[in-house]
Amino acid sequence: MMGGQKATASDGALIVQSSGDTIVNVSNVDMRAVIEAMADQLPKFAAVASEIVEKRLSAFEEKIIKRFEQSETSSIQAFADPDFQYLLGRAQHAYARSGDELTADVLIDLIAHRSIQTERTRLTLSLNDAVERSAYLTPNEFAELSLAFLLRYTKRTDITNFEKLVIYLRDNAGRIVPEVSRSESSYNYIAAQSCGSIQITRASLMDILTKSYGGVLSLGTDRERFAETLGDDFPKLYPDVVGPCLHDQSKLQAMAIDKSSLESFLKQRGLEGKTGQIWDLHSQSFMQEQQFIEKALPLYPEVRELFAVWNDTQMHRLTLTSVGQAIGFANLKRLCGVEADLGIWID
Template sequence: MFGDNQKQNVSTGAVAVQAGNDVNIIHNGLSYSEVRDVALDVFRANFLQLAGPAMETAKARAEEITEDFLKKLQEENPSGFGKGQDPDFQHALFTVQREYARSGDKDLGDLLIDLLVDRSKQDQRDILQIVLNESLATAPKLTDSHLAVLALKFLFQYTQNFGIGNHQLLGEYFDKYALPFSSKLVKNQACFQHLEFTGCGSIQMGESSLEAILDHFYGGQFFKGFDQSEIAARKISIGLDENFFMTCLNDPSKIQVRANNATQLQNTLNDKNINDEDQEKILALFNIEKMSNLEIRETCISIRPFMQDIFDAWSNSSMKSFTLTSVGMAIGHANIKRFVGEFASLSIWIN
């Protein structure tokens, strides 16, 4: 391994509520049951009137999504109950209720809940709040295939996992973050045209292959290795220091630099106060005997065969030249979070 780097009609400006029998949590004057009453009052006041059973279905779905949202809000951000008095947040909540009442799609409902919980954490009108509001309106326009594209583009092109130190951990990373989306990808152009139409991204002139992206962030997983004699031949004064060298992951008869990428290596060199001359020589070793793109692809597929589908979709569609907007990032982030439970704060990328 590479070391330690491992969610009633009211007059304007007012809120009418009636508490239920049980008050579990109180924040800023509103309890769980009070927020629930406000939320359902908002839905009843704003949702169009449907005929017969359709209206009953819509009401049942609105109650379901509201309960699910409040449960998750109670778990992740209890202070968000205070948002029940905020007109903009009421509008965001109604957007979730309306879209789920229309579709009844459980996966979409879970995604919208994750986005709304994130929205509940924003206390002021800033770019992240605006992006999350827009994401709540955009996500219902997307299919599972669109959502899979956004998740994988966000994962591989915009994030980096610092805990990957060997092929086992790389495989576990693929299992956790990529496998849930691997079978949902499509290669038709209409997919990416629709993502452009909805404001999730754009097709650029240039290309970024998945192999090159993996090499950039996790290049240490794809070295061919070099002979130990290179250390002496290059007159590296610290010798075979285990902080910087290790047995090659792809050829046990050789060694490699202990780092996934040049930035990580440079930081370690600085932290260990390595002299400038040795730093230059070790950085040079990092750039020799590297796998080609084809070899990187083959290595990843040998670790996890399902990666074949992802490489194929990426290289044989506009996925390779598609870049995400802030809305695309927010939806991709929420889709990953829907499957893995925990993920870094969206504010890292949108601020």
């Protein structure tokens, strides 16, 4: 023995000692013996797996039955449709493999939405694909799809002041943000699953908010500037169109939540053609990101995190396919109880 080392071995064992690389060949007989030994364990593993699958399918069945008791948002008649039956089988298969409760809840909501579709439409087909794709997503992707859907594709019509907007973001986006990934691979994975795409240009979160809720985000414009654009007698010519700023009563703003609302308002009063002038002047007073954050902090202490997630990840470049919208909507409903007709976005 080198260095005075001693080694012992039991019967049938082989001691190999070398000062360099040592290669021990495994014969076909040895390899076969290993494979056969492992194969002997497979029935035990299969029995355990079968028991797990049965438990998961039973739990999934109970969830479906409970969901379809809500007849206003589902239709039991769909169970007679072969395409729906196939979809249901795929959903069961997906949950049996993962056992993930988040996935189960999203799947069941997608199934319920699919059940009320009686025609072969883009919405129906998107929901079918959404069930398939949901099985391959992690909580990160679910969160990212929901946040993109919430901010890019939805608009609340009952936002009438800044406080309501902040509370809306806190109670909805605030629940999603903690699950959003900072890893670029998560967004690339969304694209690989045909749920979204990463755009070249970035979308500012403040631009998104001011486009939908600009009427509550103005810091006001001096009366003189409105007079320069609309004339000194603009209060008489445009009654209820321009009024005191919500954030500074000494200044003025357009009295509409967004540009399209202002256009409709002016059209009703026979003042078409002035929308661009009024909105352009109004929009020059919109809050900047830091101003929004400072004003929102008392109601939404984690608002910085929302902007950080948007700015520092690929969220600002992520747009959704119809499949991604369906999944994002279903997960948003699970988290926040959002109720709407998905056909608004996918027709």
